[in-house]
Amino acid sequence: MNYSVFTSHYFTDWILTATTLVSLVISWTHRAHKQLFLIQIYIIASLFIDVLLTLTELLFPDDKLWMKINSITLNLYSILEIVLISLFISNAIGRASIRGLIKKLCAIYILLFISIWLYFPATVTLNLRHLFAIEGILITTFSLFYFYEIMHMGFSVEINKDSNFIAISGILFYFSASVPYYFSSSQELKLPANFFVLYDCINYAFYTILFLTFIKAYLCPALEPK
Numbered sequence: 001m002n003y004s005v006f007t008s009h010y011f012t013d014w015i016l017t018a019t020t021l022v023s024l025v026i027s028w029t030h031r032a033h034k035q036l037f038l039i040q041i042y043i044i045a046s047l048f049i050d051v052l053l054t055l056t057e058l059l060f061p062d063d064k065l066w067m068k069i070n071s072i073t074l075n076l077y078s079i080l081e082i083v084l085i086s087l088f089i090s091n092a093i094g095r096a097s098i099r100g101l102i103k104k105l106c107a108i109y110i111l112l113f114i115s116i117w118l119y120f121p122a123t124v125t126l127n128l129r130h131l132f133a134i135e136g137i138l139i140t141t142f143s144l145f146y147f148y149e150i151m152h153m154g155f156s157v158e159i160n161k162d163s164n165f166i167a168i169s170g171i172l173f174y175f176s177a178s179v180p181y182y183f184s185s186s187q188e189l190k191l192p193a194n195f196f197v198l199y200d201c202i203n204y205a206f207y208t209i210l211f212l213t214f215i216k217a218y219l220c221p222a223l224e225p226k
Contacts (some may be wrong), residue, residue, distance in 0.1 A: 012204035016211070017054070020047045023211045023218070032222040033163055038088040039214055042081070046211075049077050068125040075128055079110055082135050085171060089142045092164040093149055102142050109138055133182035136175040143172035163217040170213025177206050 024047055027033075027040040053070055060066045086106040090099040113131060117124050146168050150157055157165050181203055 012201040012208070013050075013054070016204045016208045017047070017050050019208045019211045019215075020050060023214045026215050026218045030218040030222070033218055033220075035091065036088075036163055036167065036214075036217060038084050038091070039167055039217070042084045042088075043211070043214060045077070045080055045084070049073060067127070071125050071127040074132075075113070075124070078128075078132055078135055079113060082106055082109055082139060085139055086142055089139075089146055089168060089171070092168065093146055094153065095149065098145050098149065102145065105138055105141070109135060129182045133179050136179040136182060139175040140172060140179065143168050143175070147172075161220050163220040166213055166220065167217040170210045170217075173213070174206050174210040178203065181206075 020043060024040075024043050027036070027043055031040070053073060056069050056073075057066050060069070083106060086102050090102045093099055093102070109131075112134075113128075116128070116131070146164075150165075159165060181199060184199075
């Protein structure tokens with residue numbers, strides 16, 4: 001077994017796992033937030049992938065085999081991630097034209113991913129971090145659409161009480177911060193291995209902040225049914 005998995009990222013990955021688990025528990029105990037249902041599905045999927053990859057790394061000491069499983073899993077997760085988040089953000093936006101644009105851009109991203117797999121089958125087992133960067137740009141854009149609508153449509157938002165606002169703020173923070181991370185880490189840079197470990201630690205820390213905002217969103221007062 002590869003026991004180094006327990007300390008390889010200075011416990012930032014375990015802090016993320018614990019935070020994700022807490023967010024799952026809170027999402028269940030505060031499930032009256034019907035508008036956050038897609039976020040709950042996202043939390044469940046994230047925790048499942050996190051545990052799956054940790055167990056895979058622990059049980060398969062062969063780095064090449066683990067990296068292939070890791071890449072396939074993360075590539076599929078990227079598609080699920082952008083679908084869930086784009087639907088959540090579009091549901092929070094009033095204008096049908098913007099909702100339609102978000103869904104079209106999401107579909108283009110998925111088609112791009114599938115096209116690369118079909119034309120370059122070897123990429124199925126590669127970590128396509130440059131595509132993850134594109135995903136980050138798209139989700140950042142979707143989040144900005146939401147804030148644009150708030151500012152220009154005169155919506156009244158209580159920053160500390162609006163669960164959609166808090167969740168989308170966390171989404172905007174993480175995915176905008178992840179863009180330079182994925183673009184730079186996808187390059188063949190001649191840097192020490194510890195440098196990339198540090199990169200991953202920072203990414204885990206940013207992901208932890210994302211799930212903390214989800215916890216805050218669920219702790220907001222639930223909307224009254226209409």
